Amino acid sequence: MLKSLDQHLYVLSTLALALMIQQVVAVEWSTEPQAFPRVFGIGSGGILDEKFWLPMLTCAVTICALEVLYRRTLTGLAFLAIAEDNFAARALGLPERSLRMASYALAGMIGGLAGFSGGQLLLAFVANGPLLNFYGFVPVALGGLGNNRGAIVGGFALGLFQQAANFLVGGIFSSVAVFMLFIVVLLAAPRGLFGAHLARRV
Amino acid sequence: MAISSESAAGAMQEKSLAGIGSWVFAGPLILIFCLALLVPFITNDYWVLIATRAAIYWVLVGALNLVIGFAGQLAIGYVALLTLGAYTTSVLVAGNVSPPVPVFAALAIAGVAGAIFGVIVGLPALRLRTFYFAISTLGFATIITQIALAWQSVTGGGIGLPGPEMPAPFHTHAGFYFFCLAAAGLITWMTANIAYSRFGRGLIAVRDADVAAEATGIRKARLLMTIFVFTGASAAIAGGLFAALQTYITPDAFTFDLSVLFFISILIGGRGSILGPLIGTVILTLLPEFAAPLAAWSTFLYAVLLLVIVLVAPGGIAALLDFGNRRALQANRTIVPKAALVGHLLAMDKAKSGIALRGVVLSFLGVRAIDGVDLDVEAGKIHGLIGPNGSGKTTILNVISGFYGPEAGSIALGGQALKPGDSESRASQGIARTFQTPRIVGEASVLQNVMIGGTIQRPKHIRRIASLFAPASPRRTNAAIRSDDRIVRGRAGKSRGHSRGPAAT
Numbered sequence A: 001m002l003k004s005l006d007q008h009l010y011v012l013s014t015l016a017l018a019l020m021i022q023q024v025v026a027v028e029w030s031t032e033p034q035a036f037p038r039v040f041g042i043g044s045g046g047i048l049d050e051k052f053w054l055p056m057l058t059c060a061v062t063i064c065a066l067e068v069l070y071r072r073t074l075t076g077l078a079f080l081a082i083a084e085d086n087f088a089a090r091a092l093g094l095p096e097r098s099l100r101m102a103s104y105a106l107a108g109m110i111g112g113l114a115g116f117s118g119g120q121l122l123l124a125f126v127a128n129g130p131l132l133n134f135y136g137f138v139p140v141a142l143g144g145l146g147n148n149r150g151a152i153v154g155g156f157a158l159g160l161f162q163q164a165a166n167f168l169v170g171g172i173f174s175s176v177a178v179f180m181l182f183i184v185v186l187l188a189a190p191r192g193l194f195g196a197h198l199a200r201r202v
Numbered sequence B: 001m002a003i004s005s006e007s008a009a010g011a012m013q014e015k016s017l018a019g020i021g022s023w024v025f026a027g028p029l030i031l032i033f034c035l036a037l038l039v040p041f042i043t044n045d046y047w048v049l050i051a052t053r054a055a056i057y058w059v060l061v062g063a064l065n066l067v068i069g070f071a072g073q074l075a076i077g078y079v080a081l082l083t084l085g086a087y088t089t090s091v092l093v094a095g096n097v098s099p100p101v102p103v104f105a106a107l108a109i110a111g112v113a114g115a116i117f118g119v120i121v122g123l124p125a126l127r128l129r130t131f132y133f134a135i136s137t138l139g140f141a142t143i144i145t146q147i148a149l150a151w152q153s154v155t156g157g158g159i160g161l162p163g164p165e166m167p168a169p170f171h172t173h174a175g176f177y178f179f180c181l182a183a184a185g186l187i188t189w190m191t192a193n194i195a196y197s198r199f200g201r202g203l204i205a206v207r208d209a210d211v212a213a214e215a216t217g218i219r220k221a222r223l224l225m226t227i228f229v230f231t232g233a234s235a236a237i238a239g240g241l242f243a244a245l246q247t248y249i250t251p252d253a254f255t256f257d258l259s260v261l262f263f264i265s266i267l268i269g270g271r272g273s274i275l276g277p278l279i280g281t282v283i284l285t286l287l288p289e290f291a292a293p294l295a296a297w298s299t300f301l302y303a304v305l306l307l308v309i310v311l312v313a314p315g316g317i318a319a320l321l322d323f324g325n326r327r328a329l330q331a332n333r334t335i336v337p338k339a340a341l342v343g344h345l346l347a348m349d350k351a352k353s354g355i356a357l358r359g360v361v362l363s364f365l366g367v368r369a370i371d372g373v374d375l376d377v378e379a380g381k382i383h384g385l386i387g388p389n390g391s392g393k394t395t396i397l398n399v400i401s402g403f404y405g406p407e408a409g410s411i412a413l414g415g416q417a418l419k420p421g422d423s424e425s426r427a428s429q430g431i432a433r434t435f436q437t438p439r440i441v442g443e444a445s446v447l448q449n450v451m452i453g454g455t456i457q458r459p460k461h462i463r464r465i466a467s468l469f470a471p472a473s474p475r476r477t478n479a480a481i482r483s484d485d486r487i488v489r490g491r492a493g494k495s496r497g498h499s500r501g502p503a504a505t
Helices: A007-029 A048-070 A075-085 A084-093 A096-122 A128-143 A148-170 A171-188 B008-018 B023-042 B045-070 B079-094 B103-126 B130-150 B173-197 B199-210 B210-215 B220-246 B256-269 B274-292 B292-312 B318-323 B338-348 B394-399 B446-454 B465-467 B474-491
Strands: B357-366 B367-377 B408-413
Touching: A007 A048, A007 B130, A007 B292, A048 A075, A048 A096, A048 B173, A075 A084, A075 B008, A084 A096, A096 B465, A128 A171, A128 B130, A148 A171, A171 B103, A171 B130, B023 B173, B023 B274, B045 B173, B045 B199, B045 B220, B045 B256, B045 B274, B079 B103, B079 B130, B079 B256, B130 B220, B130 B256, B173 B199, B173 B220, B173 B367, B199 B210, B199 B220, B199 B446, B210 B220, B220 B274, B256 B274, B256 B292, B256 B318, B274 B292, B274 B318, B357 B394, B367 B394, B394 B408
Parallel strands: none
Antiparallel strands: B357 B367, B357 B408
């Protein structure tokens, strides 16, 4: 299926599938927030509660695993090659299609893991979708697309900024502040704060 | 030389390329409009309401079509501007922040607010590509809804507030319907004027071949921002009308499903068409009415429709209806070069000044690609630039055509310094370039591709705003550009091929 698609059609088919899944979830399990079961049941109450340390632990493990994958294994390098220059990568005999499939599967897995570990804190709630989409994307854009370390720094910066804005100007306007920051940073540093240099286009 | 082979069919096709003013293009739109005029006379109030909704959606979708269908920007969060317009109009009419404002003044203010926020939503489009821009518009949509919920003193929070009441004669169902239909007709006319003038060709060029667009003098940022202003204003006015239709608005009325409807209407309609998205809007507005038990699944249906279109007919409804371009080309076509015309063209546009490079230096990280180049290109002579691979030939061309700004040194045309790194200004100074790999607008015909070169030939009296309302001026400009092009083709109508597919880059 993926073979015949242009770049923009890729995006659209992804969007279509996402909407379908979202709708099925909404209709099957209602749009009300649902409680999420405890996974391990270790540490109850206080700041040592599972719902706080589990997401952090998952996040740290994911970061380390991705760093190892991209820097130490041939498969990770192959992913990078496909992303960087798909024609050159194919000329070297890399199986583009299966690598793309694998990268999608990996991204899906990490997404699922994130939902699983964050579930208890955020509740299972359909309306989380757009907000998570946006807050998941902002740090990536701020840090520089395709730059894991930049995304981590961007994520921390965004979290701190948002909480500070929450404290200073109140709940409503904190998301407005985040959006303004996002636009201002993009206009000042189009490639993100740690983004790669502009590739040769001509 | 085969000069007299222009057939009647060829002439017809030639005309339809001009777009506006051609019955092939305008006929179906006028037919739909006439049918829509009949709705209140042959059906009941319920269907009039549905038709009103379709007309209001089209006010938004018609304008958004320029952003998505022509400029290729995946703006999925446009419900945000609908919300903004609906709340601005309702709040102003209700007098929550100021003395109550008359409905039409409130609509106009909403339009201005929409234009401003349209630019804010659109700004990331200059930096972000495809999916990333889509997400930033989505973020804006989320935030607008949150503000509507939280700013209770003005918006009424979750309880909402009443929509504006239209004055007579637009207070009846039919009256309001005709008002919305007039707005929809106006939007169609205005977008057609943009889409089929050099602005529309410029948008398509930005979408499909942005580097080549720069080289032909299309100013991407300015063009996109103009379109975002127009779309923002239209979307906000649609929002005001939507609030009047709903009679009472709450944040729940502006779900993401609406955004999906707008977005998918355009995609199933087909990119670069006006008729297709119009049909798409009507279909998607009607769909839940015919599938009432499936109302909860409407987004699912839209998504399935989108997936089917993407996989089966990526060109959308417009491509299915585009009978003209699917006709097989005449067999044994030959392309006969006309050497005599080259001389004619060269005589028309004689180069009067040379290009001079002095001490130009440019390096990429550790590689010094050009190191103090002095070069004189003399007027009226053909020069060759030769050298081994990696010696910096292309880099020099890129510096001259403004794609790279040199670290040191200067470039001058006829003694006047050229602004370094400003590729969009070169075409108007008379510098043209080609590329190592052809950069062609794959979805446009050969003639349209050639006409993109006419972007910089703007008559002085045409301003952007004027072109919204004056179909005559784009038509005249188009005719002028086409006749230039015909000089090249010797009025033979020989090369009127539509290059779908093979020319795509």
